[in-house]
Amino acid sequence: MTKESTTIDVGEPSTVTKSSSHVVVDAKKKKGFVAAAAGGGYKRGLAIFDFLLRLAAIGITIAASSLMFTAEETLPFFTQFLQFQAGYDDDPTFQFFVIATAIVAGYLLLSLPFSIVTIVRPQAVAPRLILLISDTVVVTLNTAAAAAAAAIVYLAHNGNANTNWLPICQQFGDFCQAVSTAVVAASIAVSFFILLIVISAISLKRH
């Protein structure tokens, strides 16, 4: 069946007589309409799900980025020279997290038009392929941000006795709370991306 389906794409002049080939083409067109409607149906459903997932992912990544950006805690005591304060800019990994998740949110916003194109034309290959490949690149950025921040958050919670890095979450509890939530949000965004890529893969294949 699949072997036969690939035959038509060549478009060479057929060796059959004109009259019979005309009849076949008519029949083909009829069947093509049915097939396109059926295939288009589930692919359009996938495309709509894709669009909604992107909207949700935009919300979650913006939340993650802004949560990390605004995470700040000033301890209620201070000496003459020193005020005890924790913010996202205390750690380059947290800065990377803020920038990376903001980029991911921006990318998702820019990808919405392509997602709309796949709703309007579920059979179109090009926008699907563009979405799949760029999603793949961006998901690694998102995962890297989440994982790197998670490693630092773990350290902030538990410290590391071997390297003499003391936990700071006892002092900066609220800061740690906000930062941990941001990491969880970014991780949820990663799972959304995996779903998006699976959707694109299923939509790309010949049904």
Next chain:
Amino acid sequence: MTKESTTIDVGEPSTVTKSSSHVVVDAKKKKGFVAAAAGGGYKRGLAIFDFLLRLAAIGITIAASSLMFTAEETLPFFTQFLQFQAGYDDDPTFQFFVIATAIVAGYLLLSLPFSIVTIVRPQAVAPRLILLISDTVVVTLNTAAAAAAAAIVYLAHNGNANTNWLPICQQFGDFCQAVSTAVVAASIAVSFFILLIVISAISLKRH
């Protein structure tokens, strides 16, 4: 053209007369052979490239995992009670790195038969789809391992004055060197995975 190609998959009884349809099927088969050879050609090339990339990725992930696993340094001085030693098991992130990259290498090994199937049958959809989806899941594991370890390696090199975490690479230079190399190797494996996913995406689409 693409619309016509989707028609054939329905497989309904054709409305044309038997004799003429027989002729068309013969012609189709002939064309199908040509199309399969042309489409199969570049897809087979992609499948072979996919297989070679997987072999390279296996080598790199095994190297990353074993490099991190064997990274160890004992300082040449010690007190009566304490010996200064650094190993991968001093940090849970490094332990996660060793386990995660080993899992990735094992997955890549198990994916080789599927890759061989796509070389033998370049038009087959199922193994391609399986590879693409599982590659997507595994690339996030690989990225998470590399990024988390990178965050800790950065900390080991530079420390963090705000949280009073001192750099340890001045003391454990060789250990830091080995660990950094492992992180770089894992990052290269991530880029290989992105290439693998792009290959699968291109192979999945109707040509």
